[in-house]
Amino acid sequence: MxxxxxxxxxxxxxxxxxxxxxxxxxxxxxxxxxxxxxxxxxxxxxxxxxxxxxxxxxxxxxxxxxxxxxxxxxxxxxxxxxxxxxxxxxxxxxxxxxxxxxxxxxxxxxxxxxxxxxxxxxxxxxxxxxxxxxxxxxxxxxxxxxxxxxxxxxxxxxxxxxxxxxxxxxxxxxxxxxxxxxxxxxxxxxxxxxxxxxxxxxxxxxxxxAQAPLAVVATRKSVLKTVEQGPAAAVAEFVEVQTRLSNTEDAAEGVRSFVERRPARFTGR
The missing domain is CATH 3.90.226.10 (2-enoyl-CoA Hydratase; Chain A, domain 1)
Incomplete structure (x- = not known):
């Protein structure tokens, strides 16, 4: 470069x-x-x-x-x-x-x-x-x-x-x-x-x-919370975070791409 x-x-x-x-x-x-x-x-x-x-x-x-x-x-x-x-x-x-x-x-x-x-x-x-x-x-x-x-x-x-x-x-x-x-x-x-x-x-x-942006951000945050506040603090958020992510357009796209056997096209929504 x-x-x-x-x-x-x-x-x-x-x-x-x-x-x-x-x-x-x-x-x-x-x-x-x-x-x-x-x-x-x-x-x-x-x-x-x-x-x-x-x-x-x-x-x-x-x-x-x-x-x-x-x-x-x-x-x-x-x-x-x-x-x-x-x-x-x-x-x-x-x-x-x-x-x-x-x-x-x-x-x-x-x-x-x-x-x-x-x-x-x-x-x-x-x-x-x-x-x-x-x-x-x-x-x-x-x-x-x-x-x-x-x-x-x-x-x-x-x-x-x-x-x-x-x-x-x-x-x-x-x-x-x-x-x-x-x-x-x-x-x-x-x-x-x-x-x-x-x-x-x-x-x-x-x-x-190439991965689902909202899931990437949430995963990163969970890792840092574990390091900084301990596993219990991260675990306490698992259900809420997974519920929120599961209701996104990207989660639906993830399922569709799996069924259709193609790469997912995530939008961050």
């Missing part, structure tokens, strides 16, 4: 491909380090995905050789010292933490990572739903090396995915590890040869987009 022209402070490039929204991190000259502008535009892109009924799945990727080196500290540090956020309130929060004033994403996000994937890069992929990693990835949650703490979800999700010991190993040393270790720790779901990560992410996103 050709790299679109970007200003010095970087940008987030969006592209529609049918029901997919490709969200591209675009500041390759600076290893895709995030500036306030890029944070703002990322929140706007995630909000677009959720708000546009024609879009079903997001694909986060990066231009250049690397996913992101993380924060551009000279531009972000002043905001951090003031306790301010670069993402406008009311937007979908890309790190999906449920912070006051921000929305949580409802539609699926697939991420393709490659090369240097530091700090915020790890937190963005852990906040997504499916991650495809190139085999040349270099991961590091190195905030402790800069005198700060990871606050985009790594301290929560690393332990949930890989256990407390594995989380402490990488969070407290800030060491660098590769794609095989990330796969072992359940931080990524697939590892592919470098250069194939975006194609594989798009393939997965297309497969998700």
């Amino acid at each position: 050709d790299t679109p022209e970007a200003p010095p402070e970087g940008t987030i490039h969006t592209e529609r491909r049918g029901a997919l929204l490709l969200v591209g991190i675009n500041r390759p000259a600076k290893y895709n380090g995030f500036t306030p502008r890029m944070f703002r535009e990322l929140g706007e892109a995630y909000s677009l995905l959720d708000d546009d009924p024609e879009l079903r799945v997001g694909v986060l990727h990066a231009f250049g050789k690397h996913f992101t080196a993380g924060l551009d500290l000279p531009t972000i540090a002043p905001l951090m010292r003031r306790g301010e956020k670069a993402i406008p309130e009311g937007c979908v929060e890309p790190t999906d933490l449920g912070s006051p004033g921000y929305r949580r994403r409802t539609k699926p996000m697939v991420v393709a990572v490659k090369g240097i994937t530091y700090t915020l890069g790890i937190e963005l992929m852990l906040a997504a739903d499916v991650v495809v990693a190139a085999d040349d990835c270099r991961f590091s949650q190195l905030e402790v090396k800069r005198g700060i703490m990871a606050t985009g979800g790594a301290t929560l999700r690393m332990a949930e995915r890989a256990g407390v010991g594995n989380a402490m190993l990488h969070l407290l040393t800030g060491d660098e590890f590769g794609s095989a270790e990330a796969l072992r720790l359940n931080f990524v779901q697939k590892v592919v040869p470098a250069g194939q990560e975006l194609d594989e992410a798009l393939r997965i996103a297309e497969a998700i987009a």
Whole structure:
């Protein structure tokens, strides 16, 4: 994919491909380090995905050789010292933490990572739903090396995915590890040869987009509720959710397609 022209402070490039929204991190000259502008535009892109009924799945990727080196500290540090956020309130929060004033994403996000994937890069992929990693990835949650703490979800999700010991190993040393270790720790779901990560992410996103949108959103929400609130909270909603889904046009289409032995044509209604 050709790299679109970007200003010095970087940008987030969006592209529609049918029901997919490709969200591209675009500041390759600076290893895709995030500036306030890029944070703002990322929140706007995630909000677009959720708000546009024609879009079903997001694909986060990066231009250049690397996913992101993380924060551009000279531009972000002043905001951090003031306790301010670069993402406008009311937007979908890309790190999906449920912070006051921000929305949580409802539609699926697939991420393709490659090369240097530091700090915020790890937190963005852990906040997504499916991650495809190139085999040349270099991961590091190195905030402790800069005198700060990871606050985009790594301290929560690393332990949930890989256990407390594995989380402490990488969070407290800030060491660098590769794609095989990330796969072992359940931080990524697939590892592919470098250069194939975006194609594989798009393939997965297309497969998700072909399913019934309301059922996909409900299924994703149930999984997250189980992780965050426990199985009982998710089970308590099973009957209500299934009743609602069973009365949709998509559920009727699912039955018809089964009887007629053809692929279903879901509309999200």
